[in-house]
Amino acid sequence: MTKPERWKAYLPMLVVAVFVAIPFILSEATSILLCEVFCLCLFAVSINFLLGYGGMIPFGHGAFYGVGAYSCALMLKKAGLPFGFAIITAPIITAILGLVIGFFCTRLAGLKFALLSLAFGQIVWAIIYKWYSFTGGDDGIIDIPLPMFLYNTTYSYYFIFLVVGIALFVLWRITNSTFGWTLESIRENAERVYFIGTNARNYQISAFVISTFFSGLAGALFVLVSHNAFPEYAFWTKGGEGIIMVVLGGMFSFLGPVIGSFVLLFLHTFILSQTEYWPFFLGAMLLVIMLFAPDGIVGVIGRKWAFEKEKAN
Amino acid sequence: MSTTILLQQLVSGISLGMLLFIVSSGLSLVFGVTRIINFAHGSFYMVAAFFAWTVANSLNYWVALIFVPLVVAMAGGVIEMVLFRRIYRAEHLVQLLLTYALVFIIGDITKVIWGLLPKSTSTPEILSGGIMVLGVVIPKYRIFLFVLGIGIMIGVSSFLGKTRIGSYIRAASEDAEMAGALGIKVPRVFTLVFMIGVWLAAVGGVVSTPIITIILGVDMDIIIQCFIVVIIGGMGSMRGAFLGALCIGILDAFGYLVLPRFVIVFIYALMAVVLIVRPRGFLGKSAE
Numbered sequence: 001m002t003k004p005e006r007w008k009a010y011l012p013m014l015v016v017a018v019f020v021a022i023p024f025i026l027s028e029a030t031s032i033l034l035c036e037v038f039c040l041c042l043f044a045v046s047i048n049f050l051l052g053y054g055g056m057i058p059f060g061h062g063a064f065y066g067v068g069a070y071s072c073a074l075m076l077k078k079a080g081l082p083f084g085f086a087i088i089t090a091p092i093i094t095a096i097l098g099l100v101i102g103f104f105c106t107r108l109a110g111l112k113f114a115l116l117s118l119a120f121g122q123i124v125w126a127i128i129y130k131w132y133s134f135t136g137g138d139d140g141i142i143d144i145p146l147p148m149f150l151y152n153t154t155y156s157y158y159f160i161f162l163v164v165g166i167a168l169f170v171l172w173r174i175t176n177s178t179f180g181w182t183l184e185s186i187r188e189n190a191e192r193v194y195f196i197g198t199n200a201r202n203y204q205i206s207a208f209v210i211s212t213f214f215s216g217l218a219g220a221l222f223v224l225v226s227h228n229a230f231p232e233y234a235f236w237t238k239g240g241e242g243i244i245m246v247v248l249g250g251m252f253s254f255l256g257p258v259i260g261s262f263v264l265l266f267l268h269t270f271i272l273s274q275t276e277y278w279p280f281f282l283g284a285m286l287l288v289i290m291l292f293a294p295d296g297i298v299g300v301i302g303r304k305w306a307f308e309k310e311k312a313n
Numbered sequence: 314m315s316t317t318i319l320l321q322q323l324v325s326g327i328s329l330g331m332l333l334f335i336v337s338s339g340l341s342l343v344f345g346v347t348r349i350i351n352f353a354h355g356s357f358y359m360v361a362a363f364f365a366w367t368v369a370n371s372l373n374y375w376v377a378l379i380f381v382p383l384v385v386a387m388a389g390g391v392i393e394m395v396l397f398r399r400i401y402r403a404e405h406l407v408q409l410l411l412t413y414a415l416v417f418i419i420g421d422i423t424k425v426i427w428g429l430l431p432k433s434t435s436t437p438e439i440l441s442g443g444i445m446v447l448g449v450v451i452p453k454y455r456i457f458l459f460v461l462g463i464g465i466m467i468g469v470s471s472f473l474g475k476t477r478i479g480s481y482i483r484a485a486s487e488d489a490e491m492a493g494a495l496g497i498k499v500p501r502v503f504t505l506v507f508m509i510g511v512w513l514a515a516v517g518g519v520v521s522t523p524i525i526t527i528i529l530g531v532d533m534d535i536i537i538q539c540f541i542v543v544i545i546g547g548m549g550s551m552r553g554a555f556l557g558a559l560c561i562g563i564l565d566a567f568g569y570l571v572l573p574r575f576v577i578v579f580i581y582a583l584m585a586v587v588l589i590v591r592p593r594g595f596l597g598k599s600a601e
Binding site: 279 | 424
């Protein structure tokens, strides 16, 4: 093994060690911010599963984040169900909804797919927003009861870190399986995949269900950070935020959205501490990325590395 | 009594539909020719509404109606030449997100200039008050909107259908490459179409000021409604936008009588059903 490769092999362990150490080193506020980043990171990776690997633009994915959060919140607050049950069932409920919506969305491609997912997402949002007796409407659900240990920031941090870590590992394994490769080939040319006897649409529906499962899990975990649930979680701009994280980091790699979500949330916190005009910076940044580096941070770094290697040879 | 209410709702539905038509026809026209779904379309609407508030307060409404859309259309033309021209061949996602980025930027610039407070203008004197029709008082301003909507429908359709420049536009939207080979300056045609689209959004923004409160965030509201209209009517079709806008306006008005809280659900559901059953919309050309 050459030197840089050995360095690469230790990198994941180093990253994990850093995150484990953070609650002891940095302030409580940073830990809470990081919890939020973990949730959005999982959300962004689950979006990229459809966007980068499946070639589908899910503009209404905020709805699934919201449904995950609301099913978890309602089970804990209204039904008084045990926490373990709620956190496991919430993503399953989201995935069942994802199956129904995905069934219809995958009949279309390109812009029409994006618009239909937007329409479904907005239906879900509108129901959450208007059904006062069930969801609390625009008052949201506040003071959601959690098990005692989750009121401790450090424990809650480790819990979310662990669950998100496992979820990312599972998603990573899926993208590197035959399922993931088939999905990518469908993105490249659905017709050819169909000709070799693979039912492309079943793969797309399955991808949609997997993606919504993890979006729902991300939403449910976010309830542990915020202790509240609001209709905005399900609004289409939430999905838009996820897509921005994906393209910021780079949509053609697994780690891209992870990096994108960290960069975006820290920039958000930093710029808001300086000025109230965060959307302007966000817009300007997005504009530059779209014009000059549609493959995001990971793409730019990758190209730079390739260039240096070329030069070295 | 109940017929009075129904008639009143019908009138308000139609006039809302006309406003939606004016704005979404611009979106549809730009999509039909350049194949770009412009998220920032609603932002031009919002800027025009705020700008009209300033002009109407210092001068008057009619100056605003003539002057504001022209200025906003010019600004739109510059944005087209600087930004949009680079992405006509890019992927859908790049196009969507670039226009989405403009929404944030224009929104914040509007916030800097006009601030957070909601604004409203009064109806111009000639158009205030109402006319009795069949025992129902119809506000004159709603009749004005109706006439304006029909006028724009006829005006834009005959411009596209009967003039030389209109035929260039149709040629460029059918096959840009072939149109270019025949000597039509396609980039200029695209800029012109984009400016007409922005002009329509801005006209909608100006005429909305006496009936809708001008506030940050209307850009998002109107763009989603425009998406619904053009999906239902058929993307790129002028008559489709007219039909779609009327449907949404009337559905909205009557929905409030029946199930006021869930109107919005029905409207999104209509969009979803149209996309599932007939993805090209009522009057759209064959699916792409």
